[in-house]
Amino acid sequence: LPAIEQLQQRRGTITAQFGHSHGDGHHYDVAREGLRILYLDNHVDPVTQTFQFYAPLDNESAHDEVRGGGAVFRTWRFKPGQRAHLLVPEREWRNQLIVPREAVVVDGLETIMFRLREHDDHDHAIQSHDHSESQEHFQESHDEGFEFEPVGVRMLHQDGEFAVLGESEELRAEDEFALNNAQQLLLALKLHLGGGGGGHDHEH
Numbered sequence: 001l002p003a004i005e006q007l008q009q010r011r012g013t014i015t016a017q018f019g020h021s022h023g024d025g026h027h028y029d030v031a032r033e034g035l036r037i038l039y040l041d042n043h044v045d046p047v048t049q050t051f052q053f054y055a056p057l058d059n060e061s062a063h064d065e066v067r068g069g070g071a072v073f074r075t076w077r078f079k080p081g082q083r084a085h086l087l088v089p090e091r092e093w094r095n096q097l098i099v100p101r102e103a104v105v106v107d108g109l110e111t112i113m114f115r116l117r118e119h120d121d122h123d124h125a126i127q128s129h130d131h132s133e134s135q136e137h138f139q140e141s142h143d144e145g146f147e148f149e150p151v152g153v154r155m156l157h158q159d160g161e162f163a164v165l166g167e168s169e170e171l172r173a174e175d176e177f178a179l180n181n182a183q184q185l186l187l188a189l190k191l192h193l194g195g196g197g198g199g200h201d202h203e204h
Contacts, residue, residue, distance in 0.1 A: 003090050004053055008037045014055060015087040018078065030077070032057060087159070096156065097165040104155060104163045105182035111155040114148035114185045116176040148178055148185055 007014070013036055019029035035055040044051060062077040105112050154166040165171065178185060 001051055003088060004037065004040060004051075007088060008040065008053075011036065012089060014089070016055075016057060017085040017087065018082065093157065093164050096167075097171060098162050099165060099177070100179050101158055101161055101163050102180040103177060103182055104153065104158075104165075105186045106155075107186060111153050112150045112182065112186060113153050114178040114182060115151045115170075116146055116178065117149055150186070150189060151177075 013034045015031055015033045016035055017031045035057060038054045038056055040053040041051050057078060060077050061074055063075040065073045065075075067073060099113070103113055151170045152168075153170060154168055155163050156166050157164040
C-alpha cells in the first residue's frame with residue numbers, strides 16, 4: 001500500500017499486461033504502459049482484506065464484423081472481469097545500466113554476463129567434441145571469429161523483464177554483451193570446462 005500511495009503522489013505510472021502464463025515463466029500478449037492511478041479506496045475489502053485502486057484504461061476494438069443490413073458487431077480487446085498483471089514501480093533507478101533479464105544469469109553468489117570478444121588461432125576456449133545443443137552458442141560464435149567470455153557484474157535489482165546493474169570496472173562503454181540466452185551460455189561453458197561428459201570417446 002505505501003508503494004501505491006507514493007506512486008500516486010508523485011504521479012507515476014503503472015503497466016498493465018494481459019495474456020496468459022506458461023509453466024516456465026510469463027508471456028503476455030498485450031501490454032499498456034503509462035496508466036495513472038486515479039484514486040485509492042478509503043476502506044478495506046471485508047472479504048479479501050485488501051485495498052482497491054483504480055487506473056483508467058482506454059478500451060479498443062479488437063475486431064469488427066459487418067453483418068447483413070450494415071449492422072456492426074464489435075469485439076472489444078479488454079473485457080470486464082479480465083485478469084491483468086500490473087507492474088508497479090517501487091523506485092526510480094538513475095545513472096545505472098539496465099539490461100534485459102535474459103542477459104544475466106545468477107550462478108551461486110555470482111551474477112554473470114557474457115562479453116563478446118574476438119579470438120585468434122591459438123585460442124581453444126571453445127573447442128570440444130561435445131556437440132550438445134547448449135554448446136552450439138559457443139561453437140557457432142567460434143566459427144565466425146568471436147566468442148563470449150563470462151564477466152561478473154553487480155545486480156542491484158531485477159524483475160521479469162529487466163535487470164539493473166551497478167557500476168563495475170568490468171563494464172566498459174565500448175564492450176558488446178549478449179543480451180539474451182545467458183543461462184544457455186553458462187550451461188555451455190560449464191559443459192566445456194567439464195570436458196563434455198563422454199563426448200571425447202569417439203572419433204571424428
